């Protein structure tokens with residue numbers, strides 16, 4: 098037998114079983130060894146029926162006193178009912194749709210049952226537990242029994258038998274980590290870990306083996322980031338000399354004082370740029386925490402060094418806002434700033450009209466950029482596909498993006514006008530990613546975090562509104578509009594639909610709420626415009642509208658020609674409407690807290706006191722607690738951390754963000770492993786470990802990364 102021996106060559110594996118194994122991704126002995134159990138049954142911790150509590154996951158050892166199949170009265174589905182006893186107490190067990198169970202378990206059988214305990218008005222019971230005969234199998238010898246996730250037609254026993262038959266081959270596996278790393282991270286060798294993950298001697302042993310295999314997953318991700326980081330740092334950049342005097346004067350000319358975190362972030366960025374190695378940094382901060390000002394200081398220093406810089410935003414509206422902000426901030430300085438988007442081309446020195454001869458004006462601007470006359474160019478991410486070339490581009494800032502892709506970097510470099518150097522990169526995001534988590538996710542980036550708001554900010558007052566107070570909320574909104582304010586109403590759906598899972602972009606949580614009232618943009622729009630606020634000007638927005646329609650509605654709202662905007666999450670990223678003072682969110686339980694926080698950030702952007710009203714469709718206690726947490730916490734980082742802990746990264750940040758989604762054993766919670774893996778990964782000498790580089794490549798090919 099060898100590691101690459103096909104499983105079909107093994108004892109008792111015929112074509113049929115071979116096909117089924119293939120469906121599980123098991124073709125060779127090696128695959129089998131790396132097919133880890135997804136949980137274990139611990140027969141060393143067997144409970145008594147009298148000690149069982151509702152909700153507990155337990156194993157009990159019982160004798161079957163009675164077992165029978167019957168049909169459910171309503172659906173004609175088969176139900177298997179049993180009464181079991183541990184010699185002292187009895188309880189009921191139910192299985193649905195598995196009538197064959199009565200062929201295996203008979204009255205008088207002694208069995209182990211594993212599953213969740215329910216204690217309700219029907220008394221103590223177990224529903225669809227897994228079971229294991231006491232007499233046979235491994236339960237006596239191995240006290241902890243592996244449970245594999247299986248496809249139809251393969252039994253736990255079959256797979257255990259196969260793994261047992263091949264487990265000695267674990268010794269043939271080459272350990273990709275050497276003794277130095279094993280010792281440093283306090284890990285057991287791979288062979289031991291593989292043995293122990295399948296057949297642990299005790300729970301202590303299991304933990305040690307899991308730790309080793311979790312480390313492998315985390316370390317690989319960290320090494321990949323480190324490899325990217327090192328390859329970026331190999332490039333040369335132009336040193337953007339930190340002009341302290343000028344920067345100080347510039348900061349003093351601002352109408353406000355920078356917050357401490359703004360100062361720290363700016364300093365980190367400016368130090369980073371004052372280096373012959375390219376900056377590769379992520380600036381994180383809540384909406385309104387003042388990232389743009391910090392970015393401005395980087396832009397300013399680039400210009401002072403006589404180089405060019407570019408700032409890219411995800412939408413035209415945002416690009417235009419950035420452009421206006423920069424023109425204003427740099428009003429007293431003689432800096433040529435330009436805006437270039439699909440529909441606009443203008444600069445602060447001469448206005449290039451977007452009406453007359455659009456083509457030639459765009460051409461003119463592109464010419465000026467190439468000559469180096471434009472120092473700061475603002476645009477959308479689409480700039481990358483435009484025919485723009487720079488004379489000496491040394492700083493690239495991207496708003497609302499987390500990291501730069503390899504292709505993106507290549508394109509930018511080709512446009513930069515300087516073949517020897519690579520521009521410094523800064524990305525900015527309002528997505529609050531806690532630092533510890535960001536380090537796992539974005540290991541190749543340096544990170545600056547502004548988790549502090551300017552002191553003059555009024556907190557947005559957040560209220561979780563009881564359904565019976567809905568009318569009061571509407572009255573409140575009416576008064577706000579009378580005072581000249583504007584209002585957002587966010588709904589989770591576009592239109593009423595049986596399948597409530599169809600949501601707009603950025604849906605974070607997918608839940609099927611079958612029998613509940615659904616709030617959709619179209620039905621709320623109808624209701625608000627006709628019944629509740631017939632005198633007010635109500636508009637609506639969602640992702641399926643044509644771009645022009647969206648633009649038109651948005652323009653109206655920005656211009657104050659609409660009082661209320663009913664919308665899906667499309668308003669999440671973006672627009673600044675200082676006059677808006679109420680954010681009302683329907684079906685708030687369907688959004689992640691980080692996303693709710695983004696909505697909340699749409700108001701409270703001026704001197705007007707602002708409000709966020711959230712409504713929930715769910716009666717679940719957990720959901721109530723989450724929303725109450727949101728009500729009481731105004732920091733994006735706090736609410737994101739809460740969701741991360743209670744719901745996990747996939748739900749909070751979407752699923753495509755990281756290789757972390759491919760972890761089988763590890764999670765972001767394994768902070769001690771992450772820490773040590775990171776320590777070892779930093780400045781890793783890839784030259785000394787060619788097998789590691791190979792392994793990363795293989796891994797990259799096998800998983801989907803963005």
Ligand code: ADP
Pocket residue numbers: 353354355356359382383384385386387388389390391527551552553
């Ligand atoms: P972000 O991009 O992080 O959402 P901005 O940079 O757009 O935030 O800042 C939001 C608003 O706050 C802007 O009007 C900006 O001028 C202002 N601002 C920035 N920093 C401060 C500060 N330290 N004190 C007061 N106001 C500030």
Ligand code: MG
Pocket residue numbers: 385388389496
């Ligand atoms: Mg911003």
